[in-house]
Amino acid sequence: MSPVTAASPTLDRDLLLKAAQERLLRSEWSRVQLRSFQGGALQSALKHAVNASPYYRETIGDRLAQGAALKDLPVLTKRALMENFDRIVTDPRLSRQLVEGHLGGQSSGSLLLGEYRAVATGGTTGERGVAVFDPAAWLSAIANMVRFQAIVGIDETTRSVAIFASSPVHISYHIGVELRALRPPAPRFNVLMPIEEIVEGLNLNQPEVISTYPSFVRVLVGEQQAGRLKIRPRLFRTSAETLTEEVRELAAETWQAAIADSYVCTEAGPMGHECLLGDGLHLAEDSFVFEVVDGDDRPVPDGVEGAKLLVTTLANRALPLVRYEISDIVAMATEPCRCGLPFWRIGSIAGRREETLRLPRRGGGTVNVHAHRLRSPLTGAAGVRQFQFVQLPDGLEIAIAVFEGADAAAVHAAVELGVRAALEAVEAEPAEFRVRVVDAIARSGGGAKQKLVVSGGD
Known part of the structure; x- marks a missing residue:
């Protein structure tokens, strides 16, 4: 069997940088301005979902016509998304079978139908899911990431490497492809490579910033302490796994490096990022609406852990997600961040519901x-x-x-x-x-x- 074709960046560099700059300017808004923008974008997204998606027309159309608030609309689980995928997407050419066939083929790194970025996840839940991003949504997703990286001091001149997934069906792979096109040339790594190759490449490249999983930071700590790895990064960016204080302390003790965690969902895209204060994940409220709820989908106060997080997307017109359930156990912050950003924060992530052990x-x-x-x-x-x-x-x-x-x-x-x-x-x-x-x-x-x-x- 021939190998899977590697992905290439699909976004125009100038267009991406312009979109990121627009989002950086929003970072200077007041919270009132941000919430006003979010409210208008939410109404537009809901109207589009009802008009263009048979599923949403049936499930929320009448409720919205009667003035229902977002909190009164039904929750969308991953299972419901997959079972109703063909009726949720707004392009009739799209179907779950088509997306899965594309992801399972040799050209999974390319655009589906010449325009859609398709990705898949098994996630921590082990339940497979697929998603598509239309061109505007993919631009928004990467621009959000570029914006948040700029906030922690990463720009087009930064020597940066990423060590994430090796598969072109995973969103972290494609985010890396787009971001590498903005930065100085760097070696390509993935977490499944022999550690000796990664160590050799990092020693030669001497990156300022490394993006990877929290668990892999611990691996790199071991290599540095053993004397095989000899690097001096100033910052680690982590994603996709729960970041613990122990990993932060290891990075600080080993390299005097900070860690800025990011928050990415395969079905929705990059959703949040820490600032350099490391005091919670700032959420991209200009692209999403977030709700922390209990087991009965009722809102919980800031500072209280919920049973799940609900996310409504504001940018993806091809695959609208309204109150999409993510099983992270989170608590929102109770006060604004000292950094001055207007975005509210997730104060803590305890993990996923699926990480709960049932014991005698x-x-x-x-x-x-x-x-x-x-x-x-x-x-x-x-x-x-x-x-x-x-x-x-x-x-x-x-x-x-x-x-x-x-x-x-x-x-x-x-x-x-x-x-x-x-x-x-x-x-x-x-x-x-x-x-x-x-x-x-x-x-x-x-x-x-x-x-x-x-x-x-x-």
């Missing part, structure tokens, strides 16, 4: 424990390079990979002792509990992410 409770019954509650014994244990929670039918397994030269038995003992204490603190008493040392924990899906939680059958 001491004394009977079960208890739900989010995996992030059990991370401290792992992130604090010297020698741990990677870790993953494995949900067993009646218990828990923790797989760990250790750094070269570490005493695996000592690391194993420290992790087991620490996690047992953490389990006891939340009244969890798994019938089966074990820690297993492995050579490495494989990355999964087209995005090559490292899953925090898998089932015993994965």
